[in-house]
Amino acid sequence: MDLNYSADELAFRDEVRAFLKENLSPTLSEKVRLGKRLSKTDHEEWHATLNTRGWLAINWPVEHGGTGWNAVYRHIFEEELCLADAPRTVPFGLSMLAPVLMKFGSKAQQDHFLPRILDGTDWWCQGYSEPRAGSDLASLKTRAVRDGDHYVVNGQKTWTTLGQHADWIFCLVRTDAEVKAQEGISFLLIDMKTPGVTVRPITLIDGGQEVNEVFFEDVRVPVANLVGEENKGWTYAKYLLTHERTNIAGVGFSTAGLAHLKEICTKQMSGGKPLLENPYFAGRIAQIEIDLMAMATTNLRMIAKAAAGQAPGAESSMLKIKGTEIRQAINDLTRRAVGRYAMPFVSEGLDSGANAQGVGPDYASSVSPGYFNNRKLSIFGGSNEIQRNIISKAILGL
């Protein structure tokens, strides 16, 4: 048993720190720290910065232009980015679609799409959920009917994150309605500029528009854009979900969030003293830090297993639940910490590069929207209820 990083791993960590110091602009990290809504350009510029260094595709093998890092290196990298208030990379192309293309896509698809993900030519979004198919994803209804060299797609996807920026969408579509739900699904790549594709943004309770509805009306998609075999899409979707769950514990987010919370508590006053000296509030923070310390080790235990070549299984469900609970608890305390300044809501002031005046201390403007926005953590990516089902079935055997 050795709880420490190796010398190589520590040297790598220092290398990452030096890179961030040099290349992450204070303007961008401040937007992240203050919880601003990042623009498309913010994301694109950060991707380009990472790509120039060769550190954008951290979960890709070297032959496709990735880093080839093992799970420990990836963890160190992601944690350092969080601690430096770097934007998170947009995962849809990089860590969701790309692994599927590498494993199941044609050579032509790999050669065409993978470089375009790296250089930022294509922004991808995910077409999975539908209005009537949320937790029960396999009940999806969007139809793709073969017509010569094309599929004709009709239906609707929803909760499509950042779909308003996307050039392409990877979709689960029903190609056979006669068989068992999971067996009639295909995995299709659709150009968002195709006639018949409409995107409608959804305003969420934090005032932001990060998710969308995407409608398909007689959208003609070349058969060449089918990934793998027809009606095997569910297998690919499940494969994708295991990749979506890397960094699912979000230890870096929580560590950075906790540091941010403590800093706020040195500035907020309570009874004439900094809030951090109030034993009630300090106790609440301590409780979360204790939980986080243990979860960080649970996370490393899983990472060490993955680095040793064992595929992540149902354990990632544990990390998803615990990780999201801790992140939400930190959001909750940050909201409490700012007192009455949790109430004002100047929505325009939260936009990237906004000139609108906020109210109260600069760190207060986004805490309540952030609290509400992160209610999504326990809903998306397989709700925490679905994760509990997985644990009871796959681990407990119930």
Added chain:
Amino acid sequence: MDFNHSEERRMLQETLHRYLSDNYGSEQRSAAVSHGQGYSEKVWSDFAELGVIGALFAEADGGFGGGGFDIAVVFEELGRIACVEPLMASGVMAGHLLSVLGSDAQKVMVGEVIAGDLKVVPALEEPQSRYDLDAVETKAEQIDYGYRLNGTKSVVIGGPSADKLILSARGDEGLLLFVVDADAAGVERYSYPNLDGYHASDIALVNVEVPTSARLGASQAVLPALEAARAAGVVAVCAEAVGAMDAAKDLTVEYLRVRTQFGRALGKFQALQHRMSTVLIEIEQARSALINVAGHLSAEPSLRDKHVSAAKNLIGRVAQLVCEETIQLHGGIGMTEEYALGHYAKRLMMIDHQLGDVDYHLERFVGVMQAEAAQEIS
């Protein structure tokens, strides 16, 4: 023992319920939310006409209520429909301060408030004061004919639509209150919406000169009156929370009935049934805490404040549970602005930031509890 409201209060509740159902749908609500001052002139004058404002005042002050349960029935209905009219600020807290501390000349304002012609809003808290009514740094400097006020008041709910403000300030004699025109020279309002749709102002007081007659009450009477006014305000926001909890619960139960996944209604999954049961149990706890505080609004201050802190703490905790569970049980749809659940969820969370949060009131309750224990020992 009787836990039923009196006939008069039931009638008031039914009248208000019917009025809001007919006149405060999502369109009217969003009109008030997007109104620059955060209220609707029509609804406000209807409130006055229906006696909703009068119900918040005692007969001696020209109203026909003013008790804890009068406040509770009104605000429970407002909460049930996620109403954003700033009635609590003007009708409950400012009204209470004017009734208790006002000179005969100042008490004339109470009649105008009841008639819906005047909005008086208390501006008490400051950037550094957190929830402490006594942590006042605004200065009242004596000048020839009165006072000069300098300082900052933060997140004054109802501030944008206020005609007059009740300001707290520290002078040579101690804590002082002043009634000041909201557009007096030197009163600078920066107004904005809150996350829950109410509107508020940050107010800078820059050399605001007021005559001595603007003083409200004697210095030694100020803090006790502020505590009493806050107690009435706590009854109002706790009742509003209970109304909002009921509405959020009803929406969620209905959703669990109609939403199907995996071939059956969500409400047939035992894990979700149990969570909804917990929500129901806790809402009944909240309702009882509200009854406790409303029933002790006129009790002697230490007993009253024990119930104030108990209710505000418990209801703050339950509000968070209801907010988080009803959103989670809905899934993504519960996070969309166009669906009503979010309005209740946001109001429930923001109530925790008004008049002292869960932690503030826990600490105060501990203080009362320790004082009681010390008394028993001695």
